Amino acid sequence: MQKESFIFFKLNAKLQQLIFVALLLLCTTIFISPPFALVLGLIVANLFGHPFLELNHKATNYLLQFSVVGLGFGMNVDNAISVGKEGFFFTIASIVSTVVLGTFLGKWFKTDTKTSHLISCGTAICGGSAIAAIAPVIQSNEKQTSVALGVIFILNSVALFLFPAVGHWLDLSQKEFGLWCAIAIHDTSSVIGAASKFGPEAMQIATAVKLARALWIIPVALITAFIFKNKSGKIKIPYFIGLFILAMIANTYLPQMKSAGPHLVSFAKIGLTVTLFLIGTGLNRNVLKSVGLKPLVQGVLLWTFIAVATLISIIYLK
Numbered sequence: 001m002q003k004e005s006f007i008f009f010k011l012n013a014k015l016q017q018l019i020f021v022a023l024l025l026l027c028t029t030i031f032i033s034p035p036f037a038l039v040l041g042l043i044v045a046n047l048f049g050h051p052f053l054e055l056n057h058k059a060t061n062y063l064l065q066f067s068v069v070g071l072g073f074g075m076n077v078d079n080a081i082s083v084g085k086e087g088f089f090f091t092i093a094s095i096v097s098t099v100v101l102g103t104f105l106g107k108w109f110k111t112d113t114k115t116s117h118l119i120s121c122g123t124a125i126c127g128g129s130a131i132a133a134i135a136p137v138i139q140s141n142e143k144q145t146s147v148a149l150g151v152i153f154i155l156n157s158v159a160l161f162l163f164p165a166v167g168h169w170l171d172l173s174q175k176e177f178g179l180w181c182a183i184a185i186h187d188t189s190s191v192i193g194a195a196s197k198f199g200p201e202a203m204q205i206a207t208a209v210k211l212a213r214a215l216w217i218i219p220v221a222l223i224t225a226f227i228f229k230n231k232s233g234k235i236k237i238p239y240f241i242g243l244f245i246l247a248m249i250a251n252t253y254l255p256q257m258k259s260a261g262p263h264l265v266s267f268a269k270i271g272l273t274v275t276l277f278l279i280g281t282g283l284n285r286n287v288l289k290s291v292g293l294k295p296l297v298q299g300v301l302l303w304t305f306i307a308v309a310t311l312i313s314i315i316y317l318k
Contacts (some may be wrong), residue, residue, distance in 0.1 A: 008149035010301060015296045020281075023040060026040075027040070027063050027274050037273045037274070041276065041280020042157070045280060050284070057282070057283060059278055062191050063275045064271075065243075066271050068207070069243045070269075071192070071204075071265060071268045072248045073206050073247045073257060075078075075208065075247075075251060080208040080248055088212075091213050094134065095213075095220070097306075098123050099118075099220070101290065102298065103117070106298060109294045110294070111294050112144060117138060117224070118131045118140060118148035119152070119196060119298055121224070122151075122152045122218060122304065123152070123303055124306075125214065126187065127186030128187055130214075130217050131149055136180070137224050137228070139175025146290060147290060147291055147295050151295050153283055153297065156187045156190040159186070160185075163185060171309040174200075174202040176197075177206075179205060180310055180311055181206050183310045184306050191207075192204050192207055193276055212287065
């Protein structure tokens, strides 16, 4: 099977690139929302193909980090600390329970051990970033990593549309929704995308809680190295979170940022929309087919567990 056999319409390379760049630029305008950008990317991937697919992962990674740091210029340190403290209990409880349940589900479905662990860590912490950090620690092969990433990206795409609809249906407050999606949605990009669709306060809360949650990659990776008996595995530390914190500090304590901050946040939101477009362009049918039924069912059950348990806790145990 050829690499591009999934594409419906074969286009001249120049025309393919022109359409891709034009749609990418369209995502920088006010006419395209983050959820729609993801859908647009999916359409491009499965109709025309991605002319720069080999660059997609790096571009998405760096653009997301830029966007997250930019959002820090719209946040206040005191508010972020307050929200972080409130989400601390939910974070620990959800991470531990999700990884433990994922281990049992993996054994039940007889999913490959490393694939199962990557799906569990991706669901428990921060999606693709957690998988990228854990994969070298357990020395997973390309297929194991790709399957785990495929599961996470599929569920992220669903969450981007499902969570705001459920949040409005249940009449959740901005604070409740921000906390819920930060814990129950995998990737930072989809968390911010869903929260921004719900409201500005929800987006700020979700961003703060999600980035605090992402720091748990480090202890989970260390525990993973011990369990898998790998002393040489390197751990990827999310250094951009430090820049996000510096941006919050600057916005809180530097008067000059009051005029520049809103513009930087606007650029960050554009970056997020483009990021989701690029994520969508990476989800072609070959990627979706490679996932397999058992890993996908494991991912869905884990995601359902963390989403429902967190929502009940936020509503009834607050």
